[in-house]
Amino acid sequence: MAPGGIMSSYSPGAVRTDTPLLARVINGHTITYLDSASTSLPPRAVIEAMSRYYELRHANVHRGVFQTAVESTDAYESAREAVGRFINAPGGSGEIVFTKNATEAFNLLAKSWGAANLKPGDVVLVSEMEHHANIVPWFQLREVTGIEVRFIPVTDDFRLDLANIDELMVGVKLLSVTAMSNVLGTINPVKDLAAVAHRHGALIAVDAAQSIAHGVTDVSDLDVDFLIFSGHKMLGPTGIGVFWTREEILNAMPPFLGGGGMIADVRTDGYTPAIGPSRFEAGTPPIAEAVGLGAAVRYLEGLGMTHIMRHERVLTGDALDRLSTVFSGRVRVIGPSGTTDRGGVISLDVDGVHPHDVAQVLDQFGVCVRPGHHCAKPLMRRFGLAATARASFGPYSLTQDTDVLIEALGHAVEMFG
Amino acid sequence: MSNLEDLYREIILDHYRSPRNRGELPSPPAIRVEGFNPLCGDELVVYLIVEDGVLTDVKITGHGCSISQASSSLMTTAVKGKPVEKVREVIDTFKQLMTVHEATLEHDGEPAKVDLRAIGELAALQGVVRFPVRIKCATLAWNTLTQGLDQLA
Numbered sequence: 001m002a003p004g005g006i007m008s009s010y011s012p013g014a015v016r017t018d019t020p021l022l023a024r025v026i027n028g029h030t031i032t033y034l035d036s037a038s039t040s041l042p043p044r045a046v047i048e049a050m051s052r053y054y055e056l057r058h059a060n061v062h063r064g065v066f067q068t069a070v071e072s073t074d075a076y077e078s079a080r081e082a083v084g085r086f087i088n089a090p091g092g093s094g095e096i097v098f099t100k101n102a103t104e105a106f107n108l109l110a111k112s113w114g115a116a117n118l119k120p121g122d123v124v125l126v127s128e129m130e131h132h133a134n135i136v137p138w139f140q141l142r143e144v145t146g147i148e149v150r151f152i153p154v155t156d157d158f159r160l161d162l163a164n165i166d167e168l169m170v171g172v173k174l175l176s177v178t179a180m181s182n183v184l185g186t187i188n189p190v191k192d193l194a195a196v197a198h199r200h201g202a203l204i205a206v207d208a209a210q211s212i213a214h215g216v217t218d219v220s221d222l223d224v225d226f227l228i229f230s231g232h233k234m235l236g237p238t239g240i241g242v243f244w245t246r247e248e249i250l251n252a253m254p255p256f257l258g259g260g261g262m263i264a265d266v267r268t269d270g271y272t273p274a275i276g277p278s279r280f281e282a283g284t285p286p287i288a289e290a291v292g293l294g295a296a297v298r299y300l301e302g303l304g305m306t307h308i309m310r311h312e313r314v315l316t317g318d319a320l321d322r323l324s325t326v327f328s329g330r331v332r333v334i335g336p337s338g339t340t341d342r343g344g345v346i347s348l349d350v351d352g353v354h355p356h357d358v359a360q361v362l363d364q365f366g367v368c369v370r371p372g373h374h375c376a377k378p379l380m381r382r383f384g385l386a387a388t389a390r391a392s393f394g395p396y397s398l399t400q401d402t403d404v405l406i407e408a409l410g411h412a413v414e415m416f417g
Numbered sequence: 418m419s420n421l422e423d424l425y426r427e428i429i430l431d432h433y434r435s436p437r438n439r440g441e442l443p444s445p446p447a448i449r450v451e452g453f454n455p456l457c458g459d460e461l462v463v464y465l466i467v468e469d470g471v472l473t474d475v476k477i478t479g480h481g482c483s484i485s486q487a488s489s490s491l492m493t494t495a496v497k498g499k500p501v502e503k504v505r506e507v508i509d510t511f512k513q514l515m516t517v518h519e520a521t522l523e524h525d526g527e528p529a530k531v532d533l534r535a536i537g538e539l540a541a542l543q544g545v546v547r548f549p550v551r552i553k554c555a556t557l558a559w560n561t562l563t564q565g566l567d568q569l570a
Contacts, residue, residue, distance in 0.1 A: 353483075354482035355482075356457055356482040356484075357425075357483045357484075360548070364421045372457055373458050386458040387457065387458050415430075416430065416433075416483065
C-alpha cells in the first residue's frame, strides 16, 4: 500500500524493465539516460501498440466503411478520449486537437486564436523562462498584427518575478507561460496565474510540455484556457502533440492549416470548415502516433502521476544535495536549490568546463545529458550563460543514475582540472 | 577511454587553458570577422592584419568549448607570419584533416592524404574527426579566417 492508502503498481525498477532502450550498452556501459526533458523513452506497451496497429488495423481514418478503417478510426478517436480524460478536459475528447508537436500547437494558438482575437497594441504576456516555441510565434504575430510581446522577469533565485504582476497585466489579452521550465526545473503557480489572468479579463495558455509526464495535470482544477504538450515527452512517440482549449473557444477559432479532413463542405466558390477538433486536423493525421500516445496515457495512468511526482522529487533532492557536497562549488546548479515547486530538471554549469565537453566526457560513460541553450536563449542571456549541461529524470530514473552522473562528472572536472 | 584521450589530447587541453594570440586588434587597420555556431552558441571574432601579402598578425576573442578554443589557438600559431597563399594552403590541409572519410570511421587508420609531419601541432586535432558532431567546433575559427581572407580579395 502506497502513502495515502492508494493502490499503485508504480515501481521505477519495473518501468525500467518495461523500457527496452534502457538495456542498451554505450561505450561499454549500460546507458544512463538523463535526457527525458528533451524526449522520454517509450515503454514496450507504447511500441507494441504502434506495431500492432500497423500489423493489424492500419487504414486511413474517417469515412471508411471497411472493417480496418472502422477499427483505425476507433483507435484514433479512443486516443483522443484517453488524452481528454488524462487532463480532465471538461468537454472531453471534443476539446482535444492533435498536432505535430507542442511547437505546432503554439503556432495554432498564435496563428488561429491570436490572429483572430488580438488587435494592434494588445499584449501577450510570456516569461523570460519560456521555450522558443512560446516566444517566436508571438514575435511572428507581432510582425503581422502589431501586438506587443511582454516578458515576466525571472528572479535571481530562478522564479517568476510576480511582484509587479498587476502592472505587467495592463493591456494583456493572453498570459502564456510554462508550467515547468525546461532549463531550471522551476514549477510555476499556474492556478494562481490563471486567477490573475481572469481577474484582468485575459485568457491563460499553459505550456505543459515539461510538466505533463511528471505530475497531475487537471485543466478543470487549474482553470486555464489553453493547454499544450507533446506526446514524446510523456513516453509516447514523436510526431504528435496536443492542443486543448474549452469547446466554446475552440469552435470560435478560425481554421489553421487547410486541406482535406478539416472541412464540412467545399464548393467552387469557397469552403465551410468542420466543427470540433477536426477543423484543425487537415490531412491524414498521425494515426499510429495517436495510438502510441493513447497507450502512453494508459501506461502513465497505471503508474499514477502522484507517485511519479513523489519519486522524482526524492531523486531530485538527492541529486541536488550530492552535487553540492561532492563538487563543493565547482558544479553550480542553474535552478532552484530545494525541491519545493521544482521538477527533475537539473542544469549544470561546471566551472572551467564547457557544457559540450561535459556532455562529451559523460557520453564515454554512457551518460546522456544535453548540452546547449535548450531553446531558451532569453533565459540563458538573463543568467549570462551561453549553454548548460542538463540532466533530467523520468519515471524510470533511479538514484543509481545519479551515482553514474556524479562519477562521470568527476572525470570531466579532473580532465579539465 | 582511448577515444576520449584521442579527442582531448594534452596539446588541446594546453591550448584551451592557455590560448595563444588571444585578444583584439584595432579595426581598422585590422580586418574583423565574426563567426557563430548557432547550434551550440559558440561565438568568436578573428582579427587579422595583412601587409604586403603576409598575415603579419592575428588575434581571436570569443567563447566556446575546448575543441573550438584550442583549434582557434592552434590556428593562430600555424598561420601567423605566413604569406596569405601559404595560409590558404594550411587551411586546405586542415579542412582535409577534418573531412570524414568512411575509412577513418570504420578502421583505425589515419585520415587519408594528409601529411601529419607537415602540419605540426595541428595534428593533435585529428582525433576530432572520430566525433563527427564536434567537427564544426574545430572548423569554426578556420571558416571565419577564410571569410576574412576573402574580404581582402
